[in-house]
Structures are given as structure tokens and as C-alpha cells.
Amino acid sequence: MASPVLADKPAVTPLPGRRRRPGSGRRDHVIGWLLIAPAVIYFVIFLLYPALAALYYSFTDWNLRSAPNWVGPANYFDLLFDDVRYPHFWKSIRVTLQYTLIAVPLTLVTALAQALLINTIRRGSNLFRLLLFLPVVTAEAAVGAIWRWLYDPQYGLVNSFLGLFGIPGQNWLNTPELVIPALSFIAAWQCGISMIIYLAGLKGIPDSIREAAIIDGAGPVQRFRRIVVPMLRPTTFYLLVTGVIAALQVFGLVYVIFSGGGGRSVTGGPEQSGLTYVLHLYLFAFRYDAMGAACAMSFILFLFIMIITALQFRFVKQEAS
Amino acid sequence: MIRRVTGAAAGMALLAGLVACGGDNGTASEATTLTYWMFQDRTPQAGEVVEKLRTDFEKANNVTVKIVKIPKDDYNTKLGSAVAAGTVPDVGILDQPLVARYALDGTVSEMPAGTVDEKTYYAGALNTNKVNDKIYGLPLDHTAVALFHNKKLVPTPPKTWDELKQTAAKVHQDDPKIAGMVVPKGDGYGGWMWPGFLAGAGGSLVDEKDKKILFDQQPGVDALQLWVDLLPSSPRAITDSDKAFENGLAGMMISGPWDVANIKEQFPDLEFGTAPLPYKTEPAGNIGGENAVVFSKGKNPELAWKWLTFLTNADNNTALAQALGGFPTNVAAAERDAATFGPDQAAFLEQLKVAHARPALPEWIQINDEIIAPAIESALSGKVTSQQALTEAATKTRALLGWNG
Numbered sequence: 001m002a003s004p005v006l007a008d009k010p011a012v013t014p015l016p017g018r019r020r021r022p023g024s025g026r027r028d029h030v031i032g033w034l035l036i037a038p039a040v041i042y043f044v045i046f047l048l049y050p051a052l053a054a055l056y057y058s059f060t061d062w063n064l065r066s067a068p069n070w071v072g073p074a075n076y077f078d079l080l081f082d083d084v085r086y087p088h089f090w091k092s093i094r095v096t097l098q099y100t101l102i103a104v105p106l107t108l109v110t111a112l113a114q115a116l117l118i119n120t121i122r123r124g125s126n127l128f129r130l131l132l133f134l135p136v137v138t139a140e141a142a143v144g145a146i147w148r149w150l151y152d153p154q155y156g157l158v159n160s161f162l163g164l165f166g167i168p169g170q171n172w173l174n175t176p177e178l179v180i181p182a183l184s185f186i187a188a189w190q191c192g193i194s195m196i197i198y199l200a201g202l203k204g205i206p207d208s209i210r211e212a213a214i215i216d217g218a219g220p221v222q223r224f225r226r227i228v229v230p231m232l233r234p235t236t237f238y239l240l241v242t243g244v245i246a247a248l249q250v251f252g253l254v255y256v257i258f259s260g261g262g263g264r265s266v267t268g269g270p271e272q273s274g275l276t277y278v279l280h281l282y283l284f285a286f287r288y289d290a291m292g293a294a295c296a297m298s299f300i301l302f303l304f305i306m307i308i309t310a311l312q313f314r315f316v317k318q319e320a321s
Numbered sequence: 322m323i324r325r326v327t328g329a330a331a332g333m334a335l336l337a338g339l340v341a342c343g344g345d346n347g348t349a350s351e352a353t354t355l356t357y358w359m360f361q362d363r364t365p366q367a368g369e370v371v372e373k374l375r376t377d378f379e380k381a382n383n384v385t386v387k388i389v390k391i392p393k394d395d396y397n398t399k400l401g402s403a404v405a406a407g408t409v410p411d412v413g414i415l416d417q418p419l420v421a422r423y424a425l426d427g428t429v430s431e432m433p434a435g436t437v438d439e440k441t442y443y444a445g446a447l448n449t450n451k452v453n454d455k456i457y458g459l460p461l462d463h464t465a466v467a468l469f470h471n472k473k474l475v476p477t478p479p480k481t482w483d484e485l486k487q488t489a490a491k492v493h494q495d496d497p498k499i500a501g502m503v504v505p506k507g508d509g510y511g512g513w514m515w516p517g518f519l520a521g522a523g524g525s526l527v528d529e530k531d532k533k534i535l536f537d538q539q540p541g542v543d544a545l546q547l548w549v550d551l552l553p554s555s556p557r558a559i560t561d562s563d564k565a566f567e568n569g570l571a572g573m574m575i576s577g578p579w580d581v582a583n584i585k586e587q588f589p590d591l592e593f594g595t596a597p598l599p600y601k602t603e604p605a606g607n608i609g610g611e612n613a614v615v616f617s618k619g620k621n622p623e624l625a626w627k628w629l630t631f632l633t634n635a636d637n638n639t640a641l642a643q644a645l646g647g648f649p650t651n652v653a654a655a656e657r658d659a660a661t662f663g664p665d666q667a668a669f670l671e672q673l674k675v676a677h678a679r680p681a682l683p684e685w686i687q688i689n690d691e692i693i694a695p696a697i698e699s700a701l702s703g704k705v706t707s708q709q710a711l712t713e714a715a716t717k718t719r720a721l722l723g724w725n726g
Contacts, residue, residue, distance in 0.1 A: 063426070064401045064402070064404055064405040065401075065404045065405070065422075065423070065426050065428045066426045066427075084717060084720040084721055085721065087691055087692070087695075087717065088691060148563060149563060152561075152562050152563050153557075153558045153559070153561050153562050154558075154559065154562035154565070154568075154570065155562065155563075169558075171557060171558050171561050173561075174557055174561045176702075259394075266509070267508045267509045267690045267691075267694055267695075270506070270507075270698065270702075271507075271695065271698050271699070271702065272695065283690070286397060286398045286401055287397070287686060287687075287690070288686060288687040288690075288691075289422060289683070289687075291405075
């Protein structure tokens with residue numbers, strides 16, 4: 001029952017056919033707002049306000065200490081065109097694009113391969129799923145330490161393994177050309193989440209289709225090409241879009257791989273070959289005293305990600321067929 | 322991790338907004354509490370030293386000292402956020418190259434005249450607190466790098482650059498699987514060590530008074546060329562291995578006193594010694610360490626300076642500096658206790674006598690990381706000559722600083 005005071009008022013006549021009592025709308029409204037208030041407050045305080053503040057700071061010369069001075073779009077222009085103040089800005093973009101182009105496909109292929117294997121085996125699939133998922137939940141600092149050791153030019157297991165095939169050992173993390181492939185490989189090793197999502201996608205393919213294909217005489221390769229890949233297309237699309245967004249923002253991995261601990265400065269590996277966009281941003285925000293420019297960098301990245309994502313929605317097939 | 326960065330930035334922006342509504346709520350009872358920020362203790366023993374100093378000071382002055390310990394890797398980020406939000410401590414540690422920045426924009430206060438006698442401290446260490454000849458902090462400890470040598474491979478450490486090159490060549494010639502020396506890299510850390518070599522050839526990085534870049538002159542070129550010349554006898558494929566020197570894969574390396582304890586603990590079988598850095602024309606070295614400053618927006622500035630003079634006085638400075646992993650900056654303390662530091666530390670003490678501070682320019686960290694380090698790397702990788710690399714770096718530095726010379 002709505003409150004009698006409001007119900008007595010004749011001015012509001014309920015519309016016929018709708019069982020809506022006068023006044024209850026506003027009250028539902030209040031309750032609704034109360035229910036979502038925690039989420040809204042969280043969103044406004046921790047996401048919306050900081051984002052707007054960062055947008056404002058991107059038009060200032062703020063260094064975290066002095067009062068910010070309005071400089072208009074100068075930060076944006078300087079980042080793009082002033083190679084005295086930002087000598088490695090474009091380099092960081094190239095590094096990040098290179099990483100994205102290698103890491104994302106490699107991750108998708110690895111994840112799909114792992115999902116197919118787990119989907120095939122009858123026993124112990126839980127165990128293998130757990131093992132393959134472990135790299136995702138491992139602390140990033142530990143991942144860095146392990147891989148620095150695996151890639152060690154003297155004792156590293158990666159070189160020992162390649163040696164079995166007669167491939168000479170490489171100095172992975174100290175050769176500029178090899179840094180991005182080496183980092184991408186680590187990313188592919190951490191593909192557990194994509195693997196789980198692919199696994200769910202595989203379970204969603206009806207057995208009847210597979211059985212019909214077998215009756216029609218389709219071999220495993222044909223079934224994979226003609227059924228699995230097309231049926232997984234929505235999954236692949238989702239993983240591609242989120243994977244590209246994550247790869248463009250890669251930071252933790254390069255930070256731990258090249259920091260070596262002990263408070264040493266991270267300048268992005270040999271010849272800045274591992275200086276990713278967000279690492280570059282971080283250095284300007286917290287090491288080189290240019291929070292204003294760093295905020296501008298984050299909005300350039302935001303725009304770039306938005307455009308790339310829109311292009312993917314426009315040009316990549318998303319529907320299962 | 323990206324979340325952490327954006328999270329930190331977000332939190333900071335938030336605090337910056339909120340603090341405007343805060344206002345000053347200093348009360349009488351807080352007048353006797355001093356907040357001090359420092360790095361996380363290196364060892365439990367170091368923590369005990371700090372704790373004892375704290376209680377001694379509290380008793381002597383009838384005040385409370387609240388110590389906040391922050392991991393070294395996060396310290397500058399946290400401090401920057403606190404400054405942005407106006408929640409600075411009263412007094413705290415500040416990295417040497419940050420003093421100029423924080424002093425020039427008024428974040429930290431100048432030391433009141435008469436607080437200390439300048440002669441109490443080693444000039445090299447005190448100078449890292451000076452900006453335009455004014456003092457903005459006190460040196461808690463100081464440190465330098467020196468030459469580590471594997472006694473089996475290099476029984477007598479080289480004294481000059483020529484001897485260094487010969488020694489490295491001999492080590493590698495005797496066993497091609499062993500490198501002569503771990504040659505520093507063109508990264509921020511190598512950029513911090515290189516000036517020690519440059520000064521060993523009689524050079525300087527810059528002339529701040531006349532606004533001139535000097536690191537591209539002959540001493541700088543020679544210092545960089547020395548590293549380049551060492552590479553054939555010290556292949557990266559060997560020295561890039563984790564702990565190459567500690568594992569006996571390199572005859573020499575350059576590092577600081579903190580590694581003496583590390584190596585003894587983790588590689589007890591390695592017989593090694595330390596020696597001053599080889600030089601060309603004069604003994605020289607770099608300097609690092611921890612300074613402490615008083616924040617302009619903090620409370621109780623007088624008590625804060627008193628705390629810093631307490632930490633750096635002749636009675637306390639040795640214990641504190643050793644807890645921090647460096648050497649006392651107080652001359653009386655150092656001279657009294659030098660004999661107790663042990664033979665491995667003598668080389669570092671020699672280095673500190675000839676230490677050269679980094680230029681007190683707010684842009685120096687960026688110049689070191691983004692200009693000098695890549696220049697070193699491009700010469701080491703053989704892409705350009707040492708002279709070309711440094712000439713180009715000097716041009717970039719001039720453009721960034723707006724200097725003509």
C-alpha cells in the first residue's frame with residue numbers, strides 16, 4: 001500500500017490498465033537509488049571524478065607539488081611533436097604496437113590449443129586446467145624473477161631447450177630485437193583466462209553437430225576448420241578485443257622484468273626496446289615530474305584504444321556461423 | 322598492474338580534491354608529535370637501531386616520533402602522492418637527485434642558519450643537499466661504488482684504466498668462458514656510475530654556474546670509450562647472466578658496499594676483494610645515499626631539524642648509516658669508527674673522499690635516464706662512436722635545459 005496521504009489526493013489518477021499506485025513511483029525511485037548507491041558512489045568517487053580530474057590535469061603543467069597551471073593543449077602537441085622533451089614517446093608507441101601484434105595472436109593460439117587439449121582428455125582435465133591457470137595467479141614479481149632466470153644467457157632453460165635442436169643460445173632480454181618476442185612469449189604463457197573462456201566456448205558447441213560431421217566423413221582437421229573455428233567466433237572476438245586493450249596497456253611485466261629490484265631505475269630494457277607506452281607514462285608521472293603530460297598520455301591512449309576497438313567491431317567478424 | 326598505476330593516479334587526484342575541503346586541524350597535543358618517513362628496514366637489526374634512536378630522542382625531548390616505513394621502490398611514488406594531497410610528513414628521507422626539485426618549488430624548507438656547522442659533515446655528502454649554495458637537508462648516510470675483484474681470477478686489482486683493460490683481457494684470454502669485468506649498461510644505473518669514471522679522467526658532467534654541458538668533452542669520451550674497449554674481453558652473453566660475478570663468471574664488477582654483505586651471505590665460497598675505481602688521471606668516484614629534508618607544509622620544523630641533527634650527530638650517525646647500508650656522513654663519527662668497518666669497506670671510504678655529486682638540476686633524473694643512458698648504450702652496442710653518442714646527448718641536453726654552452 002502506498003501512503004494514505006498521497007492516495008487520498010485525487011489529482012493523480014492512475015492510468016487504466018497499469019497497476020501503478022500514485023506515489024509508489026517516487027518511492028521505488030528512492031529505494032532503487034539507495035540500492036545502487038554504493039556502486040554509484042564508488043563509481044563517482046573512484047572512477048568518474050579521478051578521470052575528469054586527470055582530463056583537467058592533462059591541460060596543465062602539474063608536477064604533483066606546485067599548483068597546476070593551465071597550458072591548454074600544449075601537453076598533447078609537445079608529446080606528439082617535441083622530441084626534445086619527449087624523445088622516446090613515438091618509440092614507446094612502436095614498442096607497444098609491436099608487442100600487441102605479437103602477444104595477442106600468440107596468446108589466442110596458445111589458449112585455444114590448451115583448451116582443445118583439455119577438452120579432449122578424459123582424465124585429469126581438472127588438474128591440467130589448474131596447472132595451466134597457475135601462471136595467471138602467480139604474483140607478477142615472481143613471474144619476472146622466474147623468467148629472468150629462464151631467459152638467462154648462461155644457465156637459462158630456454159637456451160638449453162633450443163640447444164637440443166641445435167639452435168644457438170640467445171641473450172633474450174638484452175638483445176633489442178628479441179625483447180618484445182621474449183615478453184610476448186611470457187604473455188602467452190599467462191593465457192589461462194583466455195584458455196578458460198575458450199574451454200567454455202568449446203563446451204557450448206553442441207555434440208550433435210560434431211557427430212553429424214563425423215557421420216558425413218569429416219576428419220579432425222576439417223571439423224576444426226569448419227566447425228570449431230566458426231562456432232568459436234564470438235569467443236575469439238571477445239578475447240581479441242579485450243586482449244588488444246590489455247596489451248596496449250602492458251606495464252607490470254616489463255616493470256618487473258627490467259627493474260631487477262633494489263630501487264634501480266627502470267628505463268625500459270636495452271635501447272628502450274621494452275619501453276612500453278604505460279611504462280613511459282609511469283616514468284613521466286612519478287619519476288620525471290610531469291604528471292600533466294602523463295595525464296595527457298593516458299588520454300591519448302584512451303582515444304587510441306577507443307578507435308582500435310571501434311575498428312575491430314566494424315571490420316572483424318563476430319557472429320558464429 | 323595498470324590498475325595499480327591508474328589507481329594510484331586516481332587516489333592522488335581524489336586526495337588533491339578532498340584536501341581543499343580539509344583545512345588545518347593542528348591541535349596542541351599534536352604539537353609534540355613528529356612524523357618521519359623512511360625506507361623499509363633492510364634487516365631486522367636495522368629496525369632495532371632505528372627504534373633505539375627513536376626512543377632515545379623521545380625521552381630526551383619529551384615528544385613522540387611517529388615513524389612511517391615505506392618500501393624503497395614505492396617511496397618516491399608515495400611521497401609524490403602525499404605532497405599532491407597535502408598530507409606530507411613533517412620530515413623524511415629524500416633521494417639525492419630529488420632535493421633540487423623539491424627545494425626549487427618550495428616543497429621543502431631551507432635549513433635555518435646556525436642549525437649545524439657545515440664542517441661536521443663530509444663536503445661531498447652535504448653538497449648533495451645544496452641548491453644554489455643553500456642547504457635544504459642533511460645527509461643521513463652516503464655511499465659510493467668501487468671495484469669488486471675475484472681474488473682467484475684477479476689477485477691484484479688494477480689501479481689505472483690501462484691496467485684495468487689489461488687485466489680484463491688476461492682473464493678472458495685465460496678462460497674464454499669467463500668475462501674480464503661486468504661492464505655497466507646504458508640504463509639509469511649505468512648512468513649513475515659513469516660520472517665516476519668521467520671524473521677519473523678529470524672531467525665534469527656540467528658547469529651549472531655558467532650553464533655549460535661538459536660531459537661531451539674528452540674526459541667523457543675517454544670514460545665511455547673505456548667501457549666500449551672493455552666489451553671484447555667482457556662479452557655480454559656472459560655478464561648478462563644473473564649474478565655473473567658472484568658465480569665466478571666475471572673477474573671484476575662495479576658495485577656498492579651493500580653487495581659486500583649480500584655476497585658474503587649468499588656466496589660464502591667466493592673469495593673477493595674491493596678496491597677503489599681505476600682512474601685515468603685522478604682518483605674519483607660517484608656518490609649516492611640518503612638525505613633527509615623538512616617539509617614546508619609539515620609541522621614542528623624546529624623539532625624536525627633537531628631530529629635530523631640528532632640522527633647525524635657524532636654519537637648516532639655511524640649506527641644509523643650502517644642500518645641504512647651506507648657510511649656515516651659525520652666526519653667525527655666516521656673517523657672514530659673507520660677501523661671497525663672492516664677491510665672490505667676501506668675501498669668505499671677511499672671513494673667517498675673523492676666523490677663527485679650529481680648536478681643539482683631538477684631535470685637531472687630525466688637527463689640521466691632518457692639522454693645519457695641511451696647514449697651510453699648506443700656507444701656500447703657499437704651503433705655510433707663514443708664521441709658521436711655524447712655529442713648528440715649534449716645537444717639534446719642543451720635543448721632540454723635551454724642552455725647555449
